[in-house]
Amino acid sequence: MNILIVGATSAIATATARLFAERRDHLFLIARNGERLSDLAADLKVRGAQSIGTLTLDLDDFSTHSSAVTEAANFLQQIDVALLCHGVLPDQAAGEGNFKLALNAINTNGISVISLLTAIAQRLRTQGTGTIAVITSVAGMRGRQPNFIYGAAKALVSTYLQGMRGRLYEHNVHVIDIRPGLVDSPMTARFEKGLLWTTPEVVAETIVSSIIKKKHTVYVPGYWRYIMLLVNAIPEFIFKRLKF
């Protein structure tokens, strides 16, 4: 397969790219840190990737998105899979008192994804084939006190994906919303880890298999579907008192 990965140096993206490399896929990687990106490209080459293209890009600059997707498409010839993994975990408390910080987080986690999806959807519709997989979060399913800025941006993406899935269906383009729970990665380095935490490698296995099986909404690990059912069932008059 020919695969575009955005936010390639994130822990989940890296673990997933390695599985694709083992499958001897063709990869085009976009990330912000050029040094880490070239290290990753060398790693994927050793692991078996047939060919690897890279592009260093700050995704907060939306004006570059369209040409980036064109560059990826030129390198890969056809984009079979576009996997969007970039994101940041903002400091909720700081963001509540400072709109600039909140806006930055929503731009990176939400708006930039919509911008990229616009360019990618266009390309895949023209191709008449392909799969778009986006990493959102279970945090987008209900606004919780400790992280509703992050959650709101992810909810934006999830809702957008849901509508876009229908729009692209008739063009033979498939859309997957991947919703990880708690993942032990550099993004969550500051948290104490407990029983519910999983690793980027486990998430990666699920991403690859759900792309192959053309799933729609995927919870990783699967039990988060039931945890979120419970969370969503809590009446608001109780939920508003919960600090978790």
Next chain:
Amino acid sequence: MEITGWGRFPIVTADVHEPVDFSSLQMLLTSNNPATKLVARGAGRSYGDSALAQRVISSRFMDNFSALDESNLTIRCGAGVTLDAILRVCVPRGWFLPVVPGTSHVSVGGAIAADVHGKNHHVDGTFCDHLTAITLLLANGDLLSCSPSKNQEIFHATCGGMGLTGIIIDATIQLRAVPGAFIQSHSLVANNLQECFELFENNQGKHYSVAWLDCLARGPALGRSILFLGDHIADRHKRPAAYQTRLGITVPFNTPGFLLNRQSMTLFNNTYFKLKRRASKPAAVKYNSFFFPLDNIANWNRLYGAKGFLQYQFLVPEDSAYEAIAAVLHKVAKSGKGSFLSVLKKMGPANKNYLSFPASGFTLALDFKFERSLFPLLEQLDEIVLAYSGRLYLAKDARMNEKVFKAGYPQWEKFAEIKRKVDPKGLFASLQSDRIGLTDALYQAGSPEQVKITR
């Protein structure tokens, strides 16, 4: 956060850093002010406290491959790459690691720091005997490349040096071509220790050999064991390596410790021995089931209960090995404290690394469920091992004292001299290195830092 080694004793509260690239790692060293002792940690597979300290730098994200030289069969990778990851790259291409320990879930950095060995030590030596180069980050923030021919002394101190010379950044490993992913394996039964020694002697030509030993058997059956032998063979079915997801089972929580008692262990060992005695036909098995039988059971260390376990692995020179091992087995069988995983191996000659464990002789590894009453028994075993000029394996140890260490590793002074040169302020230290007098005694500046040990 609280961390432990694989044996889950001791438990320590430490600052654990997981740098994502070299510059953030270097930053950690240069901003380490006031200087706090620290030690690098790989996959957390050393059993005791060799990767425990107040500050721990994890190589978890230093896990990139950087180059694969297909003509010379060398692979270069970060210290955090696991042997499993290397095999996933190599095996489909018909190559293999020259030395693998009993689990593939160790990191390259850890394998170097402990200079691990495998079932082929008598033929191929240790893991570090197949390194062409390593890069080391020194205490002053400089990078140093070393190899058997460049900065040799530091190379030989770092290989087997338990992370005390610096932080291993990457390594270049010499691979070897193998006929396939399969091992022609068969097992032989020894009804007592004498027979087992003879079997090792008569099967020196086998590439891989190791014995499982029933440490609870007593009297005439003392040391009864099963010798597993193996050689690389070609695959029976040539087919392209397919993408495989990692299937396996997980031990989800701690087994209640009382389930592991003398009766249950004896029952297990008797059954295992009887089953194996019947079926010992040669068979072709996939490499992972031959080399890494426990790797499919994630967190098997939880089987020993919440309190964890200790592994006691010692080595005794060949000429008195029989007496020494018989003496240890007598003590263990009498105490009734042994358990199922006892592994005996005949080793080849030692290498030049100052603190490497392997040397000509026999090594026996015994697992014990953690209990306070275990310590006096292990001290008695220490005395036997020392009396026969033996040593204990640092990567398995959580308790040996300074005297036992220094008697077992006569080159420790040479090691200390090199360490003083590359790490004059004594930055790199672990709970273990302090305990065995390798770091605290070296640097008597100030009082030892208080590491919070929960248990």
